[in-house]
Amino acid sequence: MTTPTTTDPVCGMPIRDAEYAASFGGRDYQFCSSTCRARFVVDPEHFLPTAPAPLGA
Ligand SMILES: [Zn+2]
Secondary structure, three states: OOOOOEEOOOOOOEEOOOOEEEEEOOEEEEEOOHHHHHHHHHOHHHHOOOOOOOOOO
16 A cells, blocks of 8 residues: 555565664665675665765865
8 A cells, every 4th residue: 555665675675574674874774584684784885776975086
């Protein structure tokens, strides 16, 4: 219905239960398994579509 759908940023699966969660950049992300969560924690920016990249070097 109007339930907001959360998607696992690692594998793209829709998340129903927030059993595996991690915070990054002030936001909370949820995962389908501890494996996906572990992969995200190691390299969060790899799985985020828009990572704030500082420019002007
Ligand atoms: Zn997953």
